[in-house]
Amino acid sequence: MxxxxxxxxxxxxxxxxxxxxxxxxxxxxxxxxxxxxxxxxxxxxxxxxxxxxxxxxxxxxxxxxxxxxxxxxxxxxxxxxxxxxxxxxxxxxxxxxxxxxxxxxxxxxxxxxxxxxxxxxxxxxxxxxxxxxxxxxxxxxxxxxxxxxxxxxxxxxxxxxxxxxxxxxxxxxxxxxxxxxxxxxxxxxxxxxxxxxxxxxxxxxxxxxxxxxxxxxxxxVDAVYAVNPSLIARPKEIKELTFREMRELSYAGFSVLHDEALVPAFRAGIPVHIKNTNNPQAHGTKIVAERDNTNGPVIGVASDEGFCSIYVSKYLMNREIGFGRKLLSILEDLGLSYEHTPSGIDDLSVILRENQLNAEKEAEIIRRIKYELHADEVKIVHSLALIMVVGEGMRHNIGTMARASKALAKAEVNIEMINQGSSEVSMMFGVKEVDELRAVKAIYEEFFAAVPV
Amino acid sequence: MxxxxxxxxxxxxxxxxxxxxxxxxxxxxxxxxxxxxxxxxxxxxxxxxxxxxxxxxxxxxxxxxxxxxxxxxxxxxxxxxxxxxxxxxxxxxxxxxxxxxxxxxxxxxxxxxxxxxxxxxxxxxxxxxxxxxxxxxxxxxxxxxxxxxxxxxxxxxxxxxxxxxxxxxxxxxxxxxxxxxxxxxxxxxxxxxxxxxxxxxxxxxxxxxxxxxxxxxxxxVDAVYAVNPSLIARPKEIKELTFREMRELSYAGFSVLHDEALVPAFRAGIPVHIKNTNNPQAHGTKIVAERDNTNGPVIGVASDEGFCSIYVSKYLMNREIGFGRKLLSILEDLGLSYEHTPSGIDDLSVILRENQLNAEKEAEIIRRIKYELHADEVKIVHSLALIMVVGEGMRHNIGTMARASKALAKAEVNIEMINQGSSEVSMMFGVKEVDELRAVKAIYEEFFAAVPV
Missing domain, CATH: 3.40.1160.10 (Acetylglutamate kinase-like)
Known part of the structure; x- marks a missing residue:
């Protein structure tokens, strides 16, 4: 049925x-x-x-x-x-x-x-x-x-x-x-x-x-595409993708399906088939719990802009138990939701959507972090875009990061940050917003096809 | 004086x-x-x-x-x-x-x-x-x-x-x-x-x-070396490095100077000169607040083993305000100090030193995270090594990540995680402990010199 x-x-x-x-x-x-x-x-x-x-x-x-x-x-x-x-x-x-x-x-x-x-x-x-x-x-x-x-x-x-x-x-x-x-x-x-x-x-x-x-x-639409068609003309169609891949893609600008809508189907393991009423013969895109990894490590590239980072540094931070938790508590207190927290030894950045901030709120964030956590430096970097490179099992494909980062280097895109680790389905690159389109094109070309000029 | x-x-x-x-x-x-x-x-x-x-x-x-x-x-x-x-x-x-x-x-x-x-x-x-x-x-x-x-x-x-x-x-x-x-x-x-x-x-x-x-x-010793001499024979000497570089290197296995010892000098901006009593003519290594970036993007490669990761996934995690903070509170509650928290959209890993854990504590961690945070999956991955690639201003050198990740791919090292973002001084790669030496050699070869066999 x-x-x-x-x-x-x-x-x-x-x-x-x-x-x-x-x-x-x-x-x-x-x-x-x-x-x-x-x-x-x-x-x-x-x-x-x-x-x-x-x-x-x-x-x-x-x-x-x-x-x-x-x-x-x-x-x-x-x-x-x-x-x-x-x-x-x-x-x-x-x-x-x-x-x-x-x-x-x-x-x-x-x-x-x-x-x-x-x-x-x-x-x-x-x-x-x-x-x-x-x-x-x-x-x-x-x-x-x-x-x-x-x-x-x-x-x-x-x-x-x-x-x-x-x-x-x-x-x-x-x-x-x-x-x-x-x-x-x-x-x-x-x-x-x-x-x-x-x-x-x-x-x-x-x-x-x-x-x-x-x-x-x-x-x-005939299918979910491997990249946003408004960025790259006539992109490849995705025939099959997993719920996790769909979720990672929809996070960063893919909007074919509202991801929360999939939860009941996801929990029951029921596949979802996206098809086109105006072209029902087209294969469409099937969203499944698991799929064979037969078409290379990457299934899609998504991107979204409007992010900023709060950079906090403090000498010997990493000896301080509870530093990260206290920082996140301050943000929670200010009603801010964040996306990622890449960290060095003595520094920590919090990536969040910048529409949550204004000049007044930024001053308050900086003041509280400096005052309550005795940080050496706190600064907010604006206008960042996140690029998601998505594909099930990608992490276990040795060399995917090398290919992606080389493509970005060739396109002269500076990588502001990388988050890879938790997810087995995606790699995230943070770049300046001005580099976003160039970055998406470079990665799409590397993993899919030459982009028509 | x-x-x-x-x-x-x-x-x-x-x-x-x-x-x-x-x-x-x-x-x-x-x-x-x-x-x-x-x-x-x-x-x-x-x-x-x-x-x-x-x-x-x-x-x-x-x-x-x-x-x-x-x-x-x-x-x-x-x-x-x-x-x-x-x-x-x-x-x-x-x-x-x-x-x-x-x-x-x-x-x-x-x-x-x-x-x-x-x-x-x-x-x-x-x-x-x-x-x-x-x-x-x-x-x-x-x-x-x-x-x-x-x-x-x-x-x-x-x-x-x-x-x-x-x-x-x-x-x-x-x-x-x-x-x-x-x-x-x-x-x-x-x-x-x-x-x-x-x-x-x-x-x-x-x-x-x-x-x-x-x-x-x-x-x-004549100097601080670009890599641990017990891993690679006759490594390059570092003539000058910044406090931040020293700290990043000393975090992962470099032990020439106790990093906490440098704090008073660091705060006063006083350079530190490491020299050899038995060979005072040698240039030694100078630790300074700032230096010219004249010898390429990378100044040293360090590594340390004995890490593990706690992987937590939950569908729609990223919509949940306070999830990360609650997770860190549980760890703090259990007296655990952590190093990094790479995250995907719906998952989060916490990297920590595994000597803090035992079978009983692990069961308790898994139980509490599942029960209190309603996570879909919690698992602990053991025997990880962290490789730090360190160099002031490295992040602004387009292509450093591409070189490092390509070297790792060529050496058939799978990258379990990458943390780059917060620090402007380092890139961190997480690899399996069995791959540690091969990874360090590959990166040293890429940025310094052929490693003698």
């Missing part, structure tokens, strides 16, 4: 829904369909979820969102018309939107969740109706009645453990089940949404709960 | 003392001479300090250390005879030893310090007498009367800040001042010794207090 999830662009129009239908019925294992709200049809289009947020905000300001509301109904009407669905379905959707927008606003965050969730909820009803019109046994599943219980954190709900057993009972239902993504219900029966990209989370939870053989995630 | 310190082997016999005399009088700037106790004359010889420890231990067990006491007196007598010094000086030394050995033993640690310190104290008197016999104005300085005050920690005394001003007054004294190394006095007038190699500390304190231009440290 497969759980199959479609993203917003796969559901943006009647034409897209025809593709979705063909994909679902082409494989009898595809039993549970998770849907997002209709996304963009063209680059300047507005997503249904964004229209809903605008409507909700205007209501919260006691304004009438006439234009946005019309645009919203128009999106569903266009799809229904294209597919020749009866007018009643649009009337039903319109009533639902109106009811939600006129609901209790005493808690604005909860009100917002109630409104946002309607994009997916109504789309699931529409998709089920479309499938039935095509002569297929299909039904909408209400998450509340099916038992998708979540914590009552608006915009960041977490699935409750008891949901898994309840959702397993969906196996008893006949036909194709269309399940709305993005939200669940608290024990008190209120709607709460997951974080953005939450439909991926719903699919992952259902795959886990139903003990699916595969979680198919249909989007609008 | 220069402070000049002689180690035990430089003072082991009359012949050695003649060399010391020639060295001191050859430069009128050499005003303050710090002396150790007589050391070994030949490899199987016993150091005076070790004889003193044996005597003290026997006294503490209420035994008569007849043999050791005779050997002790014999050492001083042999030197005095060789130099033609009057018999009274030996009588005086004998009385002093006897008095100390018969002192109060209610606090055995303090008794031990009192006895141990006599090796240096009496040697300073003997050296001053010898200089005077040679017609030079020289006098013994009593640390108590000169004001070298220390904390009352037996075997690990720390200099008290007020000592510096008091010791500065030694400038007023004429002639050559012979100062015993290794110990000072508490405010209550009791003897406390520094940690072993403490005569280097005394010299460093005096250089700081007297605002010396140079602290000369005479020992029995």
């Amino acid at each position: 497969k759980v199959i999830k479609f993203g917003g662009s796969s559901l943006a129009s009647g034409t897209q829904l025809e593709k979705v239908f063909e994909i679902v019925i082409s494989d009898p294992e595809r039993k549970v369909v998770v849907v997002s709200a209709p996304g963009k049809r063209y680059p300047d289009d507005t997503k249904v979820t964004d229209l809903l947020i605008e409507c909700a905000n205007k209501h919260l300001e006691n304004k009438e969102p006439k234009e946005e509301f019309e645009a919203l109904i128009e999106r569903y009407t266009a799809i229904a018309d294209e597919l020749g669905l009866p007018a009643e379905i649009i009337a039903e959707i319109k009533t639902d939107f109106s009811n939600r927008l006129n609901a209790d606003k005493s808690n604005p965050d909860r009100f917002m969740d109630l409104v946002k969730a309607s994009g997916e909820d109504n789309n699931a009803k529409l998709v089920a109706a479309f499938f039935r019109k095509k002569g297929i046994d299909a039904s909408y599943v209400d998450p509340k009645e099916a038992g998708l219980y979540v914590s009552n954190e608006p915009g960041n709900a977490q699935v409750l453990p008891e949901s898994y057993e309840l959702l397993f009972k969906l196996h008893e239902r006949p036909g194709i089940l269309v399940f709305p993504g993005f939200f669940g219900y608290s024990k008190e029966g209120e709607v709460f949404t997951f974080s953005r990209s939450g439909s991926d989370i719903t699919g992952s939870i259902l795959a886990n709960a139903l003990k699916a053989d595969l979680y198919e995630n249909f989007t609008d | 220069k402070v000049i310190k002689f180690g035990g082997s430089s003072l082991a016999s009359g012949t050695q003392l003649e060399k010391v005399f020639e060295i001191v009088i050859s430069d009128p700037e050499r005003k303050v001479v710090v002396v150790s106790a007589p050391g070994k004359r030949y490899p199987d010889d016993t150091k005076v300090t070790d004889l003193l420890i044996e005597c003290a231990n026997k006294h503490l067990e209420n035994k008569e250390p007849k043999e050791e006491f005779e050997a002790l007196i014999e050492r001083y007598t042999a030197i005095a005879d060789e130099l033609g010094l009057p018999a009274e000086i030996i009588a005086e030394i004998k009385t002093d030893f006897s008095n100390r050995l018969n002192a109060d033993k209610s606090n055995p640690d303090r008794f031990m310090d009192l006895v141990k310190a006599s090796g240096e104290d009496n040697n300073a008197k003997l050296v001053a007498a010898f200089f005077r016999k040679k017609g030079i104005d020289a006098s013994y300085v009593d640390p108590k009367e000169a004001g070298l005050y220390v904390s009352n920690e037996p075997g690990n005394a720390q200099v008290l800040p007020e000592s510096y001003e008091l010791l500065f007054k030694l400038h007023e004294r004429p002639g050559i001042l012979v100062f015993p190394g290794f110990f000072g006095y508490s405010k209550e007038g009791e003897v406390f010794t520094f940690s072993r190699s403490g005569s280097d500390i005394t010299g460093s304190i005096l250089a700081n207090a007297l605002k010396a231009d140079l602290y000369e440290n005479f020992t029995d």
Whole structure:
């Protein structure tokens, strides 16, 4: 049995829904369909979820969102018309939107969740109706009645453990089940949404709960690429990668899948297959627990900028028990989260995202570290980029570091720091932001192919 | 003005003392001479300090250390005879030893310090007498009367800040001042010794207090070498290195100077010159605050074994604020001191000296990390060696990492971890202990010279 999830662009129009239908019925294992709200049809289009947020905000300001509301109904009407669905379905959707927008606003965050969730909820009803019109046994599943219980954190709900057993009972239902993504219900029966990209989370939870053989995630790209296509044109596609590789890549700028969304599938060992609704013949990218290391040590190169380092030096630091812990406590105290802590004998750097800092906070950090830890020197270095070179088992391939660092030297990139050790899946290079693109190109060329100029 | 310190082997016999005399009088700037106790004359010889420890231990067990006491007196007598010094000086030394050995033993640690310190104290008197016999104005300085005050920690005394001003007054004294190394006095007038190699500390304190231009440290090697001579025969000599380079090298197996001893000189910016008593014409090695980077990026390669790593992985670890701090707190709680913490996205390793662990402690570490931090995996990897590649400004020399890692790859050494980032002076490679020698040779060959087979 497969759980199959479609993203917003796969559901943006009647034409897209025809593709979705063909994909679902082409494989009898595809039993549970998770849907997002209709996304963009063209680059300047507005997503249904964004229209809903605008409507909700205007209501919260006691304004009438006439234009946005019309645009919203128009999106569903266009799809229904294209597919020749009866007018009643649009009337039903319109009533639902109106009811939600006129609901209790005493808690604005909860009100917002109630409104946002309607994009997916109504789309699931529409998709089920479309499938039935095509002569297929299909039904909408209400998450509340099916038992998708979540914590009552608006915009960041977490699935409750008891949901898994309840959702397993969906196996008893006949036909194709269309399940709305993005939200669940608290024990008190209120709607709460997951974080953005939450439909991926719903699919992952259902795959886990139903003990699916595969979680198919249909989007609008042919595959996960070995490097960011906005940096290097026509990069290699990755056919198979492990959860760990996916996580390392998504950390540094790869955004095909929201990595947290994979957790339920990951914990249950269910593979995830990323495919393209617009080109279902393409192989896509399969995310698995383990894979054969047959295509060389490196599977992808990712990068992200906006990092800085706090450098602290103190003569004989390494004799001082608790120095590192005290330093991290100061940062925690200041609400800062950090990424890495490369260290020498008498110095320690803390790498963190620099959007957490401002001039005032920096002065405070320097003051506290100097004063409380009696450091000889404290300085903050800005504008760093991290380059992740990712590949399962790479560490045990003698010479990978030599190849990567030689490629960087040839490209005249100075390595500000290297972190290799803990992870068996990646090497991290810190470089100046101005060197980022040159560094990524050099490493991609070394491990994959010549980069077209 | 220069402070000049002689180690035990430089003072082991009359012949050695003649060399010391020639060295001191050859430069009128050499005003303050710090002396150790007589050391070994030949490899199987016993150091005076070790004889003193044996005597003290026997006294503490209420035994008569007849043999050791005779050997002790014999050492001083042999030197005095060789130099033609009057018999009274030996009588005086004998009385002093006897008095100390018969002192109060209610606090055995303090008794031990009192006895141990006599090796240096009496040697300073003997050296001053010898200089005077040679017609030079020289006098013994009593640390108590000169004001070298220390904390009352037996075997690990720390200099008290007020000592510096008091010791500065030694400038007023004429002639050559012979100062015993290794110990000072508490405010209550009791003897406390520094940690072993403490005569280097005394010299460093005096250089700081007297605002010396140079602290000369005479020992029995021509220089600090670029690599451990017991690993590679006839290695290159280092002519000049910075305090930071010295510290990084001494961390991983270089033991020419006790690094803590350099702190007072380092803080005052006074250069340290390591020279050979037996070959004073040799250039020696100068330790300075800053140096020109004229001899390539790498100045030395050091290594040390006996490390292990605690590897901890947890999916989405990097979203968890405080994870690293909590992990370090557990280790601190268990009394473990650690060296480095290389990290991936979802994993973290802690590198520490494995002599701190045993099977029971390891089980406890694993249990607590799994239980308190809900880690997915915790494992301890044993028998690691750390290789330090050291050189000031090396990081800004593009391609150093490429050269080092290529050399390791060519020697078929797998790099278990790399720590480069914080320090601007070193790169650290973690390798398996079995690969240590091969790794050091490969890096030495790459940056210095072909290693003779």
